[in-house]
Amino acid sequence: MRIPLRSIADTLCRFKSGELERVSNVFLGYRGEPLTKSIQVQIVDALRLGERSRASSLLLDFGNGNQSLKANDFVYILNYCARSPDPLFVMETWRLMEEKEIDLNNTSYLLMVRALCRGGYLEEACKFMKFLRENHGTYPLLPVYNCFLGACAKMKSITHANQCLDLMELQRVGKNEITYSVLLKLAVWQQDLSAAREIWEDYIKHYSLNIISLRRFIWSFTRLKDLKSAYETLQHMVALAISAKHFASRTDEGRLYSSRLDIPIPSKSELGSQNVQSGENEQSLAFKFDTDSSNIERSKSISATVGMLNNYKNLPVMEVLRLSINDVLHACAQARAYGLAEQLMMLVGLFLYHKLLMQNLGLQPSSHTYDGFVRAIIQRRGFGAGMEMLKLMEERNLKPHDSTLAALSVQCSKALELDLAEALLEQVCECPYPYPFNAFLEACDNMDQPKRALQILAKMRQLKLQPDIRTYELLFSMFGNVNAPYEEGNRLSHVDSRKRINAIEMDMAKNGVQHSHLSMKNLLKALGAEGMTIELLQYLHVAENLFCHTNTKLGAPIYNVVLHSLVEANESHMAIQIFKKMTSSGFQPNAATYNIMVDCCSYIKCFKSGCALVSMMVRHGFYPETRTYTALMKILLEYENFDEALSLLDQASLEGHQLDVLMYNTILKKASEKDVLTHSNTNTVKIVYVIMQEFILLSDIACCISKVRIDIIEFIIERMHQDKVQPDPVTCNYVFSAYVDGGFHNTAMEALQVLSMWMISYEDMTLEEKKIEFEKDFVSSEDLQAESKILQVFKDYNEHLAAALLNLRWCAILGFPVSWSPNQSQWTTRLSTNYDSTRTVL
Structure with a gap:
């Protein structure tokens, strides 16, 4: 019996907005007795108000009444519990139905499982399904299993999903498109590409592909980083769109769904024998597309069908196609697959081919499309190509995503184009991660422009973007020391350096960021550059305690910074103590450590110790380098032993070491010093000059005089x-x-x-x-x-x-x-x- 529209309108007018749901049973098909409906509404109202004890009491009275109850008499309550969700009250309702020996129907069964799953009670839902199968012999319902699998995917519970699949296999329950969709989500969460491929093979055995199913598989393959499979699947989607054999519609809420009847029909296309496997790299795939005549012919046929497809340009299939293209483009960006992104653009004709076609079809590239394409091509072609895309977006009145601007800014920072990088970052409205700002700070550090770094730090604060440890590592590198290059620290610069380091560390504590090895290394390097030896040793002790508590070794690089700073400050004996402490504590020196300590021997003028260190260095598997020979030469030159120093120079050359200007300058420095020749009496020099004036070259006389x-x-x-x-x-x-x-x-x-x-x-x-x-x-x-x-x-x-x-x-x-x-x-x-x-x- 159909309800007249006028009767429905009159009924709605009689109820206030808060009471509309009381008559929803009319539309949902809940056709129990008026008293039954009234009690269900009272129970639901009590639950909404949080009066659970009253709801339980009403439910108990409802079950103990004189009327004969069936499963349909509880549907309104179960539907509310499924939507809320309220799994506890569902179990309470189930116990009452069990006591009254009320058999479940398909609707109540589904609502109960849905309430338990949405409430996070997967274990209870699984036991409930097994109990009903074993004790009540309920007919297996695929929507129930799909609901359970969907909850497993949402809660990322592989154990319960496997139990459900076993139960489905035991009861010989098949799969529909919703089942495959949920299984794909589980495979993506597990990052299980082989499972996704098995789902693909199983799907095409039972179903012919449609636009929506292809979208799901493309989404899965891109998340699993299988670009080859995603690209080939996208090609099939384009072919399906061209053939106009698509079944895509939109719900009232705007969601896309397949309007095709869910009837298993095995695929008869070439996909049935296709094995979706990866293994070809991006370059080989791009080459395949270029040389594949069938693809070229297909592309030519696209142009010929523009007029025919004009009728379908407003259909949802075009939006599905654009979304899948975006997925593949963003996957190309993550994998830095520039060539594949170009081939994809060629296939869909966004920029390189068939522009007229895509405009006529309504497949206009969105900001999201440009975002994926820009992030893919700038990896190889540089920021210039990305800026061209920005101009194209501006011509089409498309606003770039913040992620697009951030990615472009990173490339500009890497190219040390600070003006352009800063201008792009200024346009960013929201950024969930500090990576693009860190890239700019690193460029400022490389270009020695700390003032620009301060401006970008202000931008980070404006965006309320919390710095990470990389930010602080760069801040210590840029602002830890005050004195400019080629200058030595003084008392004023020391005071400023302390203030800066304290400010950075206070901000780290405020944001809950702990020191990393690199941040501590940069801090110690700054103190060493300032010549602040006392603070250097204090922070070394802090670093030792800090990393000891985190069960990580301090590492040779940090000790090397301290040793090098001490040697440069002529604190050789302190450096030797630190080296002994380092080795006795079980820290293994590296080649740089030995080279620093050999250099230290030149300050204490001990060639024997330098040779001993070289011997230790070789025993630990480190061969002498150019700087090792340079350090040994410095020791010899302290004793004015030019012959041995030049012999070391020849030996380093014979061993194939690349001689550098520092090694030659080491000899030139000693040779140019005035006290090379030791004459005890100035008169002796004058006498030698007079006697040898007639016999010695002028350069030799100058050598005697100037020493x-x-x-x-x-x-x-x-x-x-x-x-x-x-x-x-x-x-x-x-x-x-x-x-x-x-x-x-x-x-x-x-x-x-x-x-x-x-x-x-x-x-x-x-x-x-x-x-x-x-x-x-x-x-x-x-x-x-x-x-x-x-x-x-x-x-x-x-x-x-x-x-x-x-x-x-x-x-x-x-x-x-x-x-x-x-x-x-x-x-x-x-x-x-x-x-x-x-x-x-x-």
């Missing part, structure tokens, strides 16, 4: 030239000072010019090019701002070039002609000619 070893210096410079080891500003200083101390001012200026040229390049052609670039604007310029321009080169982290230009400009100002052909210099020619003879003597 420097110019022969060693010239030999080392020529060897550097032959080994193609470019000098640095320190090299220039040692050589220039040695000649000036010897009274050879013209030679000093000539050597300074040659070394400055070699700092720029050893190649004559390159120097000719640099002459055009630098001669007029820097070296010979009469502009008063020329030095400022050169200093800007220094600020751009080209220190050697800046020092070379300053030296050359100074030579030009003093009236010395600047030659850009250093190999034609008389000084260079003499060094080359005398090299072999000097080598024989040395």
Whole structure:
């Protein structure tokens, strides 16, 4: 019997909004007696008001009444308990029904299981289902099992899901599309790709694919990082959309669902024999698409069907297709599969192919689509490609996602494009993680621009974004020490450094962030750079206690920072104590530790200890490096033993070590010192000068007077030239000072010019090019701002070039002609000619 619409309207008008649910049984089909309905409504009202004792009392009275009750007389109560959920009252209702021997029907059975599952009572629901099967012989209902499996997926309970599957197999309950959907969610949560593939194989045995089912599988494959399977499944979805064989509709709430009848029909397409396996990498898959003629023909056929598909552009299938494309694009972004993302764009024609088609179909790319594509392509093509996509979005009036801006900013930070990175971060409205800000802070640290870092920290506070340990690691690196590079700390800088470190640590404590090994290492490095030895040792003790409590070893890198700082501060004996404590505590030194301690031996002038350390180093599996030889040479040079030092230089070269400028500068430093030759009486020097004036070369007389070893210096410079080891500003200083101390001012200026040229390049052609670039604007310029321009080169982290230009400009100002052909210099020619003879003597 159908209820007239007028009767329904009159009924609704008679009830207030709070009483509307009392007549909902009319529409839901609850057609019990008026008294039964009234009591159910009273019980539900009591539950809503939280009066559980009154509800229980009403339920007991309801069961003890004179009327004959059936399962339908409890449906209104069970429906409320399932929606609330209220699993406890459901169990109370079930006990009453058991006492009254009321048999459950399908509706009450489903509602009871749903209430228990939604309430989180999976164990009770499972026992309830087994009990009914064993004692009541209830007919197995697939919706009940689907409900239970859905709760297992939501609560991530694999044990209960397996029990349910066993029960379904025992009762020979099949699967429908909802079952496969839930099983896919479980497979994704377990990150079980093989299970997802088994579900795929089982599904296509019983069902022909539709748009919604393909979407589910694409979603699963992308979450399981199987891009190949996701891409191939997407191709089938596109083909299905083109064929117009789609069954997708939208509910009143806006949710998409398959409008096809859930009747198992095995797939007759090529998918039936297809084995979805991964194994091809992204490049091979992209190549396959490019060379596959069938795909090319399919793409051509897409253009031909634009007019036909115009009729379907507003259908939900287009939205499903766009969502699946977004899933694959975002998976490409996570896997950095740039080539595959490009092929996907080619398939759907968003940017590279068939633009007209996608616009006509209504498959316009959304901000989410651009987000996935941008994040994929910037991994290989860089931020420039991402900025082009931003311009395209702006043309289409699409606002980029915060994640898009953040990903682009990270790439700009990696490329040290700070202006662009900061501008992108300023547009971010919400960001759940500090990673893009940390990338910018790291770029500021690399570029030595702490002021910009402060601006981005203010942006983080504005977004109420809590820093993580990486943030604090970078803050200690940037702000831990105050003195600028090439400067030493003083009392004022020490006070500022303490304040900064305390402020950072207080913020760490406020946000509940503990020190990491790197944050502690950066903190100790800052203290060492300031020369704050006392605080350095105090924080080392703090670090030892901190990491001891967390059952993690402090590690050699942290000890190395402390040892290096102590050696640099000439606290050699303290460094030796720390080293002994380190080894006695079971910490294994690494190669850097041994090199630092060998260098320490040069300060205490103990070559024997240095050799002992090298022996220990070899026994522990670390072979001497270039810096090891440099440290040993420093010890020998403390005893003015140039012969042995040069022998070590030859040995390091024979062993294949890459000789660096630091090793050569170590010898030049000692050779340029005035106290190399030890004469007890100045008169002796004068007498030697007078006697040898007629017989000794002028350079040898200068060597006796100034007590420097110019022969060693010239030999080392020529060897550097032959080994193609470019000098640095320190090299220039040692050589220039040695000649000036010897009274050879013209030679000093000539050597300074040659070394400055070699700092720029050893190649004559390159120097000719640099002459055009630098001669007029820097070296010979009469502009008063020329030095400022050169200093800007220094600020751009080209220190050697800046020092070379300053030296050359100074030579030009003093009236010395600047030659850009250093190999034609008389000084260079003499060094080359005398090299072999000097080598024989040395």
